[in-house]
Amino acid sequence: MKLAMIGLGKMGGNMSARLIRNGISVVGYDNNQSVVNDLAQKENMIPSTSVEDALSKLDEQKIVWLMLPAGEVTEKQIQDLIPLLNDGDIIVDGGNSNYKHSIKMGKMLEEHHIGFMDCGTSGGVWGLENGYCLMVGATEQVAKAVEPALRALAVTPQNGWLHVGPVGSGHFSKMIHNGIEYGMMESLAEGLELLKGKEEFGIDIAKVTELWRHGSVVRSWLLDLTAEALQGDQNMDTITPFVADSGEGRWTVVESIEQGIPAPVLTLALQVRFRSQERNQKGYGYKLLSIMRNAFGGHAMKRKP
Secondary structure: OEEEEEOOOHHHHHHHHHHHHOOOEEEEEOOOHHHHHHHHHHHOOEEOOOHHHHHHOOOOOOEEEEOOOOOHHHHHHHHHHHHHOOOOOEEEEOOOOOHHHHHHHHHHHHHOOOEEEEEEEEOHHHHHHHOEEEEEEOOHHHHHHHHHHHHHHEOOOOOOEEEEEOOOHHHHHHHHHHHHHHHHHHHHHHHHHHHHHOHHHOOOHHHHHHHHOOOOOOOOHHHHHHHHHHHHOOOOOOEOOOOOOOOHHHHHHHHHHHHOOOOHHHHHHHHHHHHHOOOOOOOHHHHHHHHHHHHHHOOOOOEOO
């Protein structure tokens, strides 16, 4: 199987490498040509100098996988691809697009007889080594065509990917996943800040989080990453207590309002992040949230000058 990967950042680059290592040929393109050249040299990726050049190196049925910023950038690229593709070709959006936009893109591409898959992708910077969790929205025909790539990217060929439903359902599932992630992160941050605040006990937060990794009902990958980060620096004096939100947490809260289903934990977790973005915050919990985001997704942390 051969496909084109457009966008070779932290996620797209690692996904290309994992695909190649598992027998999928990848033609890669990125605006940063040095990234293209580096992957070509290190991973035997087929380099290209433009989107058009990448498509020219694909086989009869073209599969184009996009790992681009959600919103205008992705939608413009999809629009630009339409005249370059033929009936039966497929576009996969693996970024964090709003599921409503994905439904719109799917309907538009259907009119041009081009297949579309929205693929919610989780795994962050660890996906290359450990595999990804892929939530796929598509028709049965499109899902079957892309299945070899999904099996190569997932944790195992059998586990870590699922065709969850029609177009839009993949990004919808990933949106809810990220909303839950917000709540889990916030609960860890609040609890550890309370432990830290009981100064008269002198509790070693790094040792407690390491303890909880073994047999505790709160053990999780998030706890693993937090414990490992705290081994090096419990106080995090150089880290600014600022926590960005990527958008999917907001969309999840909007969805709860539209469905009339209460989601107080997810909503408050998002609101707490807003508070961190105000100036002169001193919260230890915000620093913990920041290191968690950095640990699983490589998201930048703000550091004090």
